[in-house]
Each structure stands twice: as C-alpha cells, then as structure tokens.
Amino acid sequence: xxxxxxxxxxxxxxxxxxxxxxxxxxxxxxxxxxxxxxxxxxxxxxxxxxxxxxxxxxxxxxxxxxxxxxxxxxxxxxxxxxxxxxxxxxxxxxxxxxxxxxxxxxxxxxxxxxxxxxxxxxxxxxxxxxxxxxxxxxxxxxxxxxxxxxxxxxxxxxxxxxxxxxxxxxxxxxxxxxxxxxxxxxxxxxxxxxxxxxxxxxxxxxxxxxxxxxxxxxxxxxxxxxxxxxxxxxxxxxxxxxxxxxxxxxxxxxxxxxxxxxxxxxxxxxxxxxxxxxxxxxxxxxxxxxxxxxxxxxxxxxxxxxxxxxxxxxxxxxxxxxxxxxxxxxxxxxxxxxxxxxxxxxxxxxxxxxxxxxxxxxxxxxxxxxxxxxxxxxxxxxxx
Amino acid sequence: xxxxxxxxxxxxxxxxxxxxxxxxxxxxxxxxxxxxxxxxxxxxxxxxxxxxxxxxxxxxxxxxxxxxxxxxxxxxxxxxxxxxxxxxxxxxxxxxxxxxxxxxxxxxxxxxxxxxxxxxxxxxxxxxxxxxxxxxxxxxxxxxxxxxxxxxxxxxxxxxxxxxxxxxxxxxxxxxxxxxxxxxxxxxxxxxxxxxxxxxxxxxxxxxxxxxxxxxxxxxxxxxxxxxxxxxxxxxxxxxxxxxxxxxxxxxxxxxxxxxxxxxxxxxxxxxxxxxxxxxxxxxxxxxxxxxxxxxxxxxxxxxxxxxxxxxxxxxxxxxxxxxxxxxxxxxxxxxxxxxxxxxxxxxxxxxxxxxxxxxxxxxxxxxxxxxxxxxxxxxxxxxxxxxxxxxxxxxxxxxxxxxxxxxxxxxxxxxxxxxxxxxxxxxxxxxxxxxxxxxxxxxxxxxxxxxxxxxxxxxxxxxxxxxxxxxxxxxxxxxxxxxxxxxxxxxxxxxxxxxxxxxxxxxxxxxxxxxxxxxxxxxxxxxx
Numbered sequence: 063x064x065x066x067x068x069x070x071x072x073x074x075x076x077x078x079x080x081x082x083x084x085x086x087x088x089x090x091x092x093x094x095x096x097x098x099x100x101x102x103x104x105x106x107x108x109x110x111x112x113x114x115x116x117x118x119x120x121x122x123x124x125x126x127x128x129x130x131x132x133x134x135x136x137x138x139x140x141x142x143x144x145x146x147x148x149x150x151x152x153x154x155x156x157x158x159x160x161x162x163x164x165x166x167x168x169x170x171x172x173x174x175x176x177x178x179x180x181x182x183x184x185x186x187x188x189x190x191x192x193x194x195x196x197x198x199x200x201x202x203x204x205x206x207x208x209x210x211x212x213x214x215x216x217x218x219x220x221x222x223x224x225x226x227x228x229x230x231x232x233x234x235x236x237x238x239x240x241x242x243x244x245x246x247x248x249x250x251x252x253x254x255x256x257x258x259x260x261x262x263x264x265x266x267x268x269x270x271x272x273x274x275x276x277x278x279x280x281x282x283x284x285x286x287x288x289x290x291x292x293x294x295x296x297x298x299x300x301x302x303x304x305x306x307x308x309x310x311x312x313x314x315x316x317x318x319x320x321x322x323x324x325x326x327x328x329x330x331x332x333x334x335x336x337x338x339x340x341x342x343x344x345x346x347x348x349x350x351x352x353x354x355x356x357x358x359x360x361x362x363x364x365x366x367x368x369x370x371x372x373x374x375x376x377x378x379x380x381x382x383x384x385x386x387x388x389x390x391x392x393x394x395x396x397x398x399x400x401x402x403x404x405x406x407x408x409x410x411x412x413x414x415x416x417x418x419x420x421x422x423x424x425x426x427x428x429x430x431x432x433x434x435x436x437x438x439x440x441x442x443x444x445x446x
Numbered sequence: 447x448x449x450x451x452x453x454x455x456x457x458x459x460x461x462x463x464x465x466x467x468x469x470x471x472x473x474x475x476x477x478x479x480x481x482x483x484x485x486x487x488x489x490x491x492x493x494x495x496x497x498x499x500x501x502x503x504x505x506x507x508x509x510x511x512x513x514x515x516x517x518x519x520x521x522x523x524x525x526x527x528x529x530x531x532x533x534x535x536x537x538x539x540x541x542x543x544x545x546x547x548x549x550x551x552x553x554x555x556x557x558x559x560x561x562x563x564x565x566x567x568x569x570x571x572x573x574x575x576x577x578x579x580x581x582x583x584x585x586x587x588x589x590x591x592x593x594x595x596x597x598x599x600x601x602x603x604x605x606x607x608x609x610x611x612x613x614x615x616x617x618x619x620x621x622x623x624x625x626x627x628x629x630x631x632x633x634x635x636x637x638x639x640x641x642x643x644x645x646x647x648x649x650x651x652x653x654x655x656x657x658x659x660x661x662x663x664x665x666x667x668x669x670x671x672x673x674x675x676x677x678x679x680x681x682x683x684x685x686x687x688x689x690x691x692x693x694x695x696x697x698x699x700x701x702x703x704x705x706x707x708x709x710x711x712x713x714x715x716x717x718x719x720x721x722x723x724x725x726x727x728x729x730x731x732x733x734x735x736x737x738x739x740x741x742x743x744x745x746x747x748x749x750x751x752x753x754x755x756x757x758x759x760x761x762x763x764x765x766x767x768x769x770x771x772x773x774x775x776x777x778x779x780x781x782x783x784x785x786x787x788x789x790x791x792x793x794x795x796x797x798x799x800x801x802x803x804x805x806x807x808x809x810x811x812x813x814x815x816x817x818x819x820x821x822x823x824x825x826x827x828x829x830x831x832x833x834x835x836x837x838x839x840x841x842x843x844x845x846x847x848x849x850x851x852x853x854x855x856x857x858x859x860x861x862x863x864x865x866x867x868x869x870x871x872x873x874x875x876x877x878x879x880x881x882x883x884x885x886x887x888x889x890x891x892x893x894x895x896x897x898x899x900x901x902x903x904x905x906x907x908x909x910x911x912x913x914x915x916x917x918x919x920x921x922x923x924x925x926x927x928x929x930x931x932x933x934x935x936x937x938x939x940x941x942x943x944x945x946x947x948x949x950x951x952x953x954x955x956x957x958x959x960x961x962x963x964x965x966x967x968x969x970x971x972x973x974x975x
Binding site: 320 | 792
C-alpha cells in the first residue's frame with residue numbers, strides 16, 4: 063500500500079474535503095433557490111470580515127476547543143465520549159455554584175476556583191459512565207448519551223427549584239457577582255486594538271468619557287485557557303507516562319493487560335480528564351458570557367466537539383484549527399440567518415456536510431489522492 | 447533440443463500431451479514499489495507433489511494468490527495442462543481445476559460437513575440432490591484416500607485435522623485436479639500431519655497434482671517429489687527432492703549457510719527459580735483450561751512445553767505472566783506471586799520477562815513506533831523517565847537504537863511503526879525488549895512463529911545464551927523440532943494437563959506425538975493407555 067506524503071495527509075486531505083463540502087453546500091443552496099456565492103460572502107464577512115465577527119467566531123472556537131479536546135482524550139483511550147454536552151452543563155453548574163458562593167475580590171481567583179469547579183463537576187458526570195464501562199461493560203456510547211438527558215433534566219431541576227432567585231420567573235441562576243466577571247478580549251492591552259470601533263467616516267469612535275470605544279464581543283480570556291489546555295493535552299498524551307498508557311490502552315486493550323496497564327484505572331482517568339475538559343467549557347460561556355447559569359448551557363458545543371476532534375485528527379494542533387473553522391461556520395451561519403432570507407438551519411446543513419466530508423468520507427479523498435500520487439510516482443520512476 | 451522446441455510451438459494443439467499441470471512463464475507482480483514476484487518461471491509435472499518453500503515475504507503466497515485468481519499478475523502467462531489460461535477470479539481457478547486449502551479454514555462452523563462441502567456449488571433450488579451426490583462422493587473418497595469424516599457432523603465438533611480434510615473434500619467435490627495447500631500442518635499434531643501426507647500421496651497416485659507451501663524443511667523432504675525455492679520474490683531454483691538436503695535448501699532460501707541444529711552445551715541447572723504447584727486457570731466461560739499443573743524450573747535450564755495449540759499452554763503463560771487469574775501456587779526465587787489480582791507490572795518487578803505467543807496482539811502495539819514498543823511494559827522504568835511527570839523519549843529512542851543493533855533488527859529505525867516491520871523483525875523487537883531486561887525467568891511462547899530461518903537461528907542462539915548465563919527459561923512451542931532441539935527437559939501438555947516429562951535425548955517424536963494426542967502419559971488422572 064502506498065503512503066501519502068505527510069504534508070498531503072495533514073493539509074491537502076482536509077482541504078479537499080472542505081472544498082467538497084462547500085461545493086455540495088452550494089448545490090443545496092441552489093436547490094432552495096439561493097445564490098451560493100452571495101451566501102458564502104455573507105458567511106465570510108459575518109464571521110471574519112469584522113472585529114465583531116471575529117469576536118463571536120473566537121468565542122465559539124474557545125468552547126469547541128475544550129469539547130474537541132475532551133473527545134480526543136477519550137478517543138486516545140479507545141473510548142467514545144458522546145457525553146460532552148451533559149458534562150458541559152454540569153460544568154456550568156459547578157461554575158455557578160463557585161461564582162455565587164463568594165463575593166469574589168478579583169477575577170483571577172474566581173477564574174481559578176470556577177475552573178476547578180467546572181472541571182470537577184464535568185469529571186464527576188463522566189465518572190459514572192466510565193465506571194459502568196470499566197466494571198460492568200455497559201457501553202460508554204449509550205451511557206454518555208443517556209447522561210446528556212439526565213444532565214439536562216437535572217439542570218432544569220437545579221435552576222427551577224434551587225438556584226432561581228426568589229421572585230424570578232426565569233429558570234436561571236442569579237447574576238454572578240462583579241468580582242467574577244472575566245475580562246473580554248477588548249480589556250486586554252494590544253489585543254484590544256484589534257477590536258476598536260470606527261465611526262462611519264473611518265475615524266475612531268470614542269466613548270462619552272472620551273476613551274476609545276471597543277466592539278461588544280463575547281470572546282474572553284477563556285480563549286487563553288483553551289490554548290493552554292491544547293498544549294497541556296498534547297504534553298499529557300505524548301510526553302507523560304499517563305498519556306503513554308492511555309494511548310497504549312486505546313490501541314490495544316489486550317496488549318495493555320500484558321504490559322500491566324490497568325483497564326479500570328485508565329478508563330477512569332481518561333474519562334475524568336475528558337469530562338473535566340468538557341466541564342471547563344462552561345467558564346467560556348457561563349462565566350465569560352452569560353454571567354449566570356441558563357438552561358441548555360451546553361449550547362450544542364458538546365456535540366460539535368466530536369466533529370472538531372474528528373476533523374482535527376485527534377491532535378491538539380488539529381483541534382485548535384478545526385475549532386476555529388467550526389467557530390467560523392457557527393458565526394457565519396448565524397449571519398446567514400440575520401442578513402439573508404436563507405434560514406439559519408442552513409448552518410446545520412453546512413456543518414453536517416463538513417463533518418460528512420472531513421470525517422466520514424475522509425478515506426474516500428485519501429484513497430483517490432493516494433492513487434493520484436501513486437500514478438505520479440510510477441510516472442516519475444518510468445521516466446528515470 | 448529441437449524436438450522439444452518443435453513441440454513447444456504446437457503446444458496449444460497438443461495440450462493433452464503436455465506433461466505439466468501448471469506452468470508459469472515470466473510472472474511478475476508489484477505492490478507499489480515492492481516487487482513481490484519477479485519473472486517467476488515454474489513448471490509442475492502432473493501427478494507429483496511439489497513443495498514451495500521460502501522465507502516470509504519471499505512471495506510464495508502472492509504467487510499462489512495469482513494462481514487462485516486473488517491477484518492479477520502484472521506480466522507473464524499461466525498454462526494449465528498446457529493451455530494458456532486467464533484466471534481473473536477464484537471461480538475461474540475452480541473451473542480450471544484448481545483447489546486451494548487455506549491456512550485459516552473457510553468453513554461455516556454450525557453447518558454440517560456435507561453442507562459445507564456443497565456450499566456455493568449447490569445444484570438447483572433444493573439441496574437434496576447436491577447433498578445426496580456429495581454424500582456418495584464423500585464415501586467414495588473416504589474409501590480411496592483415508593479421507594474419512596462423518597458427513598453429518600457439525601464443523602464446530604470436529605478436530606482441526608478433520609476440518610482440514612473437509613477443506614480438501616470441498617476442493618475435490620469441485621473436481622480439483624490441482625490442489626494447493628498453504629502451510630497445512632501448522633495446526634496439526636505430528637500424527638495428524640502424517641495422516642495428511644498419506645492422503646496427499648494417495649491423491650498424487652491417482653494423478654492429482656499437489657502444491658505444498660510450507661516453511662518446514664522436514665515435511666518437504668518427506669513428502670514432495672520436487673521442491674521450488676523462492677527468495678525475495680524470485681524463484682531461485684527447482685530441484686528434485688531426492689537430490690537435495692535440508693541444509694542445501696536452507697542455504698538456497700536464505701542465501702547463506704544456516705545452522706539448522708542449535709549448538710548448545712549440556713545444561714548445568716542451578717538453584718530452583720520457579721516452582722509451580724497445582725496451577726489452574728478458568729476462561730471467561732468458567733471452563734477450566736489449565737487443570738492443576740505442577741513443575742519446577744532451575745537456573746540455567748530450559749523447560750520446553752510441547753503440545754498442540756490450545757491445550758492449556760497459552761493459559762499457563764497468561765497465568766505466569768500476570769494476565770489471567772489463576773489458582774494454585776507460584777513461587778519465584780522463594781517469593782509467592784499473587785495469582786488473583788495479577789498484574790503484568792508486578793511480574794516484571796519479580797524478574798519475570800515474557801515474550802508472549804501472540805506478538806501482534808499482546809507483545810506489540812502495531813500502531814506504536816518501535817521505540818514506544820521497546821518501552822511497552824517497562825514504561826515505569828526509572829531510566830525512561832525525565833522527571834516525575836515526563837518520560838524521557840530521547841533516552842528510550844537511544845536505548846531502542848542500541849537494542850536494534852544488538853538484535854540486528856532491520857531496518858534499524860526506532861521511529862518506524864511496529865506494523866512496518868516484517869514478522870521476524872517484530873519478533874526480534876519483542877525478544878530484544880524482554881531479554882535485555884536480564885530477567886531471572888523468561889517466559890517465551892512460540893519464539894519463532896512466522897519468523898524466517900535466518901532469524902530463527904538468531905533467536906535460538908539468544909535463548910541458549912540466556913540459559914548459559916544462568917537464567918531459567920520456560921519455552922512454549924507447537925513446533926516439536928524447536929522443543930526437541932532447545933529444551934533441557936520437555937513437558938508435554940494435553941487438555942490442560944501435563945502428560946509427563948521427558949529427557950529430549952531419551953525420547954522421540956513418536957512418543958511425544960502420542961503424549962500430545964493424549965494417548966499415553968504419566969499423569970495418573972488420565973488413566974494412561
């Protein structure tokens with residue numbers, strides 16, 4: 063069997079898959095009587111054509127990085143964690159409990175504590191399916207899906223009966239104290255320059271107080287926590303004994319038994335880390351954006367994490383890039399719904415096609431490319 | 447000379463007179479850059495048994511796959527009974543009268559023998575007629591060739607030797623004149639193998655042509671009329687078996703002189719290293735697979751466990767290696783080993799190294815690189831750590847390069863994935879990893895399964911060298927030759943029990959073969975003979 067050159071394997075295959083997904087999306091748009099070129103322009107300008115667009119794209123990307131990493135860690139242990147959504151919701155509960163517990167003096171302390179809370183709650187939610195898998199052989203795909211529903215129901219109960227402030231009609235927690243407010247990207251020197259607002263005539267817009275005005279965006283410091291998590295997970299998987307054991311177990315449970323790697327221990331640890339990462343997502347949206355706990359706080363990111371991990375080849379660098387791509391799709395799709403008559407559901411279609419082509423049909427592109435490269439090579443050999 | 451040339455030009459019309467059942471001319475086949483078969487010429491006379499030998503990857507299987515229509519040759523011609531024949535698929539091969547008995551049987555386990563024989567060759571919508579026809583044929587064949595199998599038995603109830611007979615019957619039912627057998631004796635007892643060879647000789651005497659692919663020189667010498675040797679995709683020669691010797695064949699296969707006999711001095715057993723008492727193992731269905739075995743191994747001694755695969759040897763290794771739960775008592779150097787919460791790590795700490803029988807599923811992680819595999823099982827070793835948190839990957843790679851040099855692993859590239867190495871080199875990686883730990887006790891299962899002759903010689907030397915350093919070695923192998931030449935003491939296993947111990951100098955294959963089949967033995971529980 064021939065092999066593709068590394069660059070083609072890593073860059074060319076996903077790129078071609080993306081182009082194919084875009085082409086089929088264009089066909090779908092044509093079929094519903096829309097102009098695909100116009101739609102594409104709106105998506106690009108909506109997602110990356112303005113400071114505001116970038117603010118949302120990066121915000122979504124941050125969430126997807128966490129959930130993508132979560133799927134990846136479990137995947138390397140040979141486990142398919144579909145419970146990211148539920149674990150993220152429990153993570154949100156952890157964040158809310160921590161943030162509401164104290165009048166936090168500074169956001170750094172709040173961030174640290176909330177991260178611990180989020181990770182602990184997410185991990186705890188993953189621990190039960192993990193234990194059932196390792197001890198009872200209950201398939202983790204089934205149990206994690208079930209736990210998504212249990213999490214959603216549990217959260218409704220918590221919001222309605224426990225966390226809802228007296229007199230409020232909203233199934234939501236109280237707003238978090240000011241001390242727990244995370245800085246937006248527009249609060250950070252240098253980076254904030256990317257998000258300045260302009261007047262229609264092209265001059266800088268100023269606030270009433272005379273300061274420079276920035277666009278209002280949800281992207282916040284959690285982005286850096288997510289990037290840090292990418293680095294940490296890379297180091298964990300490829301530089302530590304634990305990561306070695308996780309990968310060995312994921313490749314061959316039988317061989318791991320021979321090597322003295324405990325299936326129970328690795329299943330538990332990998333799922334705890336995975337659930338913890340899903341839970342950490344909540345500091346981005348619950349703490350960084352909504353600043354209170356709402357229903358459905360997973361925002362679907364738990365599921366998109368599966369696609370991100372798939373497209374990112376279960377490698378943190380790939381996940382970083384794939385998360386940004388899906389952030390782009392998410393935000394671009396939203397602007398489709400806002401600025402055109404194309405229904406917002408179209409973004410689900412586009413995402414589905416991207417997942418189909420980059421994930422499921424990956425082998426198809428790879429086989430065709432391998433064949434083309436093979437032809438090219440034998441041609442060169444023949445000439446020589 | 448001229449007469450022969452004249453005949454060749456008219457070959458097509460004189461097909462009936464052609465002396466060759468199969469003739470291949472200039473057959474080549476490449477897989478990408480790898481040329482598996484290079485310009486192969488071979489002529490197989492009708493009514494003979496022909497051996498094809500060669501190391502792993504020499505191209506034997508590729509050649510036979512071309513003949514059976516699994517692969518299409520890039521170049522060359524195939525003549526069947528003198529007639530040029532295209533074989534684009536296995537249906538054409540069957541029509542051309544070629545039958546194949548694969549190493550791994552292709553039988554439906556819960557079908558009867560008859561049903562398996564007619565499967566795919568049924569005539570009409572109702573089975574009665576084909577079944578009746580097959581039943582008649584089977585009874586004819588049984589009489590003629592000792593090919594007796596109960597036609598109504600289910601495959602899953604048959605022994606491996608009988609299942610193989612069903613495969614042969616399948617081919618004969620399809621009117622095969624040419625029978626190809628791929629490594630047919632790998633799973634048979636010596637007795638069953640002898641029986642198979644009697645069947646093959648009977649078929650030959652009836653005019654059938656047989657091609658026997660094997661790596662066992664002894665079988666070639668005993669059974670075949672001609673033998674063709676392949677090396678690295680080329681046919682290096684075809685000789686009459688009566689005019690060659692195992693040594694000459696081995697040299698042809700490898701391309702250099704090979705020592706077939708293991709050179710070793712008499713053992714000088716020292717202190718008792720391993721003591722096993724009444725060790726039993728149950729499988730996941732609670733069936734007892736190992737039934738209370740007891741033995742000792744001393745320092746500087748190789749105890750060989752002989753037996754047909756599946757008679758408890760794997761469970762014995764698994765229990766000692768900490769993979770399977772067991773009951774009984776195991777003492778290493780005076781320390782009792784835990785048998786319940788067993789763990790491969792604690793075994794390694796006790797000085798036990800383990801080369802498992804199944805290197806592809808147990809001993810290696812095929813997707814991991816060679817260096818990651820060298821750390822496999824020893825990933826907690828202090829010399830492989832940079833700090834409490836990080837592993838020292840550079841140190842492991844360096845260590846791997848050293849081990850690869852010592853054990854002559856080719857290619858010596860630590861960053862190559864295990865699956866990219868040949869079987870022999872994969873085995874060398876496992877053997878290197880386990881032996882270089884300088885263990886007190888080495889468990890080694892099927893050390894040379896699927897390994898080519900050159901590497902076999904090397905691995906055998908290493909085992910003997912380790913023994914001479916005063917280590918205890920438990921050798922499990924289904925190759926009786928290997929057991930007889932390496933062991934200082936032989937224990938024969940059958941049905942989860944040890945049938946008895948023998949001194950390799952004072953026994954023979956016949957006696958061991960009977961013990962392996964459970965016919966005789968010293969174990970009073972068997973009620974021997």
